[in-house]
Amino acid sequence: MIEVLRAGALTTVQDQGRPGWAHLGVPRSGALDPAALRLANRLVGNDEHAAGLEITMTGCVLRFTRAVAVALTGAPAEVVVEWPPPGARRRPGDVGRPLALPAGAVLRVGPARAGVRTWLAVSGGITVEAVLGSRSTDTLSGLGPPPLRDGDRLPLGIPDGPPPPVDLTVTEPLPDELRLTVRPGPRQGWFTPQALSLLCGNAYTVSPDSNRVGARLAGAALPRAVAGELPSEGLVLGAVQVPPDGQPLVFLADHPTTGGYPVVGVVDDVTPLAQARPGATVTFHGPQR
Amino acid sequence: MRIRPVGTHALLLDCDDPEQVEAWRAELWHRRASGELTATEIVPGAVTVLLDGVPDPEAAAARIAGWRPRAADSGAATEEVRVPTVYDGEDLPRVAAHWDTDVPAVVDRLRRTEFRVAFCGFAPGFAYLTGLPPELAVPRLATPRTRVPAGSVALAGPYAGIYPAASPGGWLLVGRTDLPLFDVRADPPARLTPGTRVRLVDAP
Numbered sequence: 001m002i003e004v005l006r007a008g009a010l011t012t013v014q015d016q017g018r019p020g021w022a023h024l025g026v027p028r029s030g031a032l033d034p035a036a037l038r039l040a041n042r043l044v045g046n047d048e049h050a051a052g053l054e055i056t057m058t059g060c061v062l063r064f065t066r067a068v069a070v071a072l073t074g075a076p077a078e079v080v081v082e083w084p085p086p087g088a089r090r091r092p093g094d095v096g097r098p099l100a101l102p103a104g105a106v107l108r109v110g111p112a113r114a115g116v117r118t119w120l121a122v123s124g125g126i127t128v129e130a131v132l133g134s135r136s137t138d139t140l141s142g143l144g145p146p147p148l149r150d151g152d153r154l155p156l157g158i159p160d161g162p163p164p165p166v167d168l169t170v171t172e173p174l175p176d177e178l179r180l181t182v183r184p185g186p187r188q189g190w191f192t193p194q195a196l197s198l199l200c201g202n203a204y205t206v207s208p209d210s211n212r213v214g215a216r217l218a219g220a221a222l223p224r225a226v227a228g229e230l231p232s233e234g235l236v237l238g239a240v241q242v243p244p245d246g247q248p249l250v251f252l253a254d255h256p257t258t259g260g261y262p263v264v265g266v267v268d269d270v271t272p273l274a275q276a277r278p279g280a281t282v283t284f285h286g287p288q289r
Numbered sequence: 290m291r292i293r294p295v296g297t298h299a300l301l302l303d304c305d306d307p308e309q310v311e312a313w314r315a316e317l318w319h320r321r322a323s324g325e326l327t328a329t330e331i332v333p334g335a336v337t338v339l340l341d342g343v344p345d346p347e348a349a350a351a352r353i354a355g356w357r358p359r360a361a362d363s364g365a366a367t368e369e370v371r372v373p374t375v376y377d378g379e380d381l382p383r384v385a386a387h388w389d390t391d392v393p394a395v396v397d398r399l400r401r402t403e404f405r406v407a408f409c410g411f412a413p414g415f416a417y418l419t420g421l422p423p424e425l426a427v428p429r430l431a432t433p434r435t436r437v438p439a440g441s442v443a444l445a446g447p448y449a450g451i452y453p454a455a456s457p458g459g460w461l462l463v464g465r466t467d468l469p470l471f472d473v474r475a476d477p478p479a480r481l482t483p484g485t486r487v488r489l490v491d492a493p
Contacts, residue, residue: 019329019330019342020329020330021413021478022332022339022341023330023331023332023333023408023409023482023483024409024413024414024471024477024478024479025409025410025411025412025413025414025415025479026413026478131473132473132478141412141413142454143413143473183294183296183297185295185296186293186294186295186301231334231335231336231337232334232335232408232410232417233301233334233335233336233337233339234301234330234332234333234334234337234338234339234341235339236295236296236298236299236339236341238296239295239296256410256411257332257409257410258332258334258408258409258410258411259410263295266295266296266297266299267296268296268297
């Protein structure tokens with residue numbers, strides 16, 4: 001069992017999401033950086049599809065009622081383990097390295113030093129009830145468990161076996177500048193011929209309104225060639241949708257399944273946006289560069 | 290029908306009309322079930338069908354271009370869901386004004402219409418129902434309600450829809466139903482899936 005002593009600003013249960021239900025209006029959801037959560041799971045000996053926690057910006061404090069292995073990936077943060085009884089002994093930990101904790105230990109994850117999100121895997125995985133094949137919290141539709149609150153208790157599964165003997169994990173450092181590869185979207189024709197070169201020729205700033213649904217960007221407005229409303233159509237992860245104000249929005253894991261604003265481009269890999277702080281600079285490039 | 294690439298793993302089929310969407314939706318689901326097509330998602334829209342999670346979109350597009358969907362099923366073979374409806378929505382007079390008629394005539398029209406689920410979206414289990422003629426399209430509220438109760442039967446544009454759960458919404462309310470529309474333990478979880486025929490019958 002995990003006891004949530006301090007939930008933080010937004011800590012959610014996430015796994016690899018619930019693909020395959022978009023035709024019923026169910027978003028895919030899942031960790032914003034699925035590879036980072038998979039790595040954390042591997043470090044504690046879990047199946048890659050096990051559920052862990054996605055911790056946003058302000059960190060969290062957790063107590064484990066039984067001995068566990070934990071691993072953190074993603075945004076760097078101060079990690080401190082307090083051994084039982086409470087306050088008896090403190091030991092620092094590291095993002096990117098597995099930690100063995102005795103029963104009763106408290107794990108303190110500090111605020112992200114860079115980036116936004118840190119993923120935590122626990123041996124055995126978090127076994128809240130699965131909904132449509134996934135334990136992920138979907139912040140758009142409300143499926144899955146609600147975001148963590150202080151005092152919550154989360155069930156843990158039985159570990160498959162001991163964690164692999166790993167001392168060190170090599171992960172790419174968070175980039176200073178977010179460079180995204182974008183391809184022309186299905187509704188490029190709804191924009192002026194200059195729209196894609198404006199998107200690729202100007203730096204954009206991540207807006208504070210960004211969340212798990214999408215990264216809202218501020219910068220050069222993308223001019224429309226066709227006025228009016230687009231009939232609703234299916235949306236993919238990474239779709240760059242442009243509302244009437246011309247400011248692009250890149251859809252992330254909790255994006256709606258259909259939408260009525262035209263999609264000017266599609267980003268190949270959105271995982272860098274999981275670490276995009278408000279005010280961060282984003283540049284777009286064609287696939288050839 | 291025209292096929293457009295969408296990113297690295299998706300295709301969008303641009304159809305001529307909603308009937309062609311339904312024909313392609315049914316054809317693609319059938320081809321996927323028979324193993325001729327690999328796609329994680331096949332998502333109908335108003336005049337499109339999205340295929341996502343396609344390993345080789347270029348090859349898939351070439352194959353799809355050679356397929357001819359059968360005409361959309363006229364309905365005899367597909368399931369009909371009867372939705373017990375109480376017609377007491379507060380926007381009935383507004384709909385009557387748009388349709389240039391009175392409230393009993395609006396209710397009679399809705400009662401007699403054979404609807405079909407064109408596509409889902411907005412929320413899990415929310416189905417866009419077609420069947421009303423385009424000239425009866427109604428505008429959304431200028432200011433959406435902050436909370437529309439679960440089970441509300443409503444109209445917007447050329448569509449009818451039923452809110453599976455309470456949510457904000459700008460559709461015009463014409464009635465309500467107690468029929469559960471989305472249940473994660475049911476298979477399928479949505480009562481109204483694309484292609485389903487729907488009748489808004491009087492609640493007993």
